[in-house]
Amino acid sequence: MSIKIKSPGTVANLVCGFDILGLALDKPYDIMEFELIDTPGVVIENRDDFNLPTDPENNVAGVVLLAALEKAGINKGIKVVIEKHIKPGSGLGSSAASAAGAAVGANKLLGNIFSRDELVQLAMIGEKLATGVKHADNITPCILGGITLIRSIHPLDIVPLASPDLYVTVVHPQIEVRTSDARQILRKQVYLKDAIKQWGNIAGLVAGFMSNDKDLIGRSMEDVIIEPVRSILIPAFDEVKQKCKEAGALGGGISGSGPSIFMLSDAEATAQKVGEIMKSVYDGLGIENYVYVTTINKNGVEEIA
């Protein structure tokens, strides 16, 4: 018996919601195929050029599958074939797609024995391997689809939010920023005046999603804590952001830990125009880049034929 799933890319943080907000994308996505095998343990076959580890202890899908087998308490193994399209270190939840895909794939193979929260807990083991931290802001929208809020990690408290019909434009300049590195450069303390601004924006953004208030969504996507530090790792960040907003994007910023930049728009024509602007900035700098004009994925990890 084998199961094939597609596991979507994600945009974590949504600018002001570091480690707590995220959305799933219709593009790009990974494909993973799982098979129950008689030999205990995990076998990984990577079908891509990313040189990712095949040793299960060093692959985010591997550690999640090992944990799922142990939790299920069965004397079997799982083979997984990973067709990865989300480039590692892109800021588009590459590690989360493998971790979340592995949790959901194992669950389907083992007869749907895990709850939603157990799936997220299992997938967080993969994120811990990739980034050193158990953050769930990519994993949760990847598993559930739509836009999600992690109100708390301990105890886990997931709040699915409403997903307005918005277009998402993403540019991935082809430089690698490891999430673990992009976390290490962050300051550990914040000024109260910055915290006040930040929680105003987070509350505004959540209210904007729930009430489909696009202007509120746009003006709440402001980050006075993380973006000023991380944006220095991304060439032409300010220029891209300013030009996209002038072209009519509601707002946006760094996708996850970068280097990808995302923008939300309420019309497809605007989203396309934004993509052209992003491309022209990076083409002008001679930086290879890839642009996605897509929508919010409402289903999360799903089985395919």
Ligand SMILES: Nc1ncnc2c1ncn2[C@@H]1O[C@H](COP(=O)(O)OP(=O)(O)O)[C@@H](O)[C@H]1O
């Ligand atoms: N199955 C996997 N998919 C993606 N990255 C993996 C996988 N297994 C291990 N890794 C490691 O995780 C890191 C990429 O994760 P991360 O820096 O969080 O990138 P992203 O922001 O794209 O998720 C790389 O060091 C990569 O080698």
Ligand SMILES: N[C@@H](CCOP(=O)(O)O)C(=O)O
């Ligand atoms: N909240 C995390 C999200 C990392 O997302 P990724 O797509 O870059 O893995 C962070 O900002 O560190």
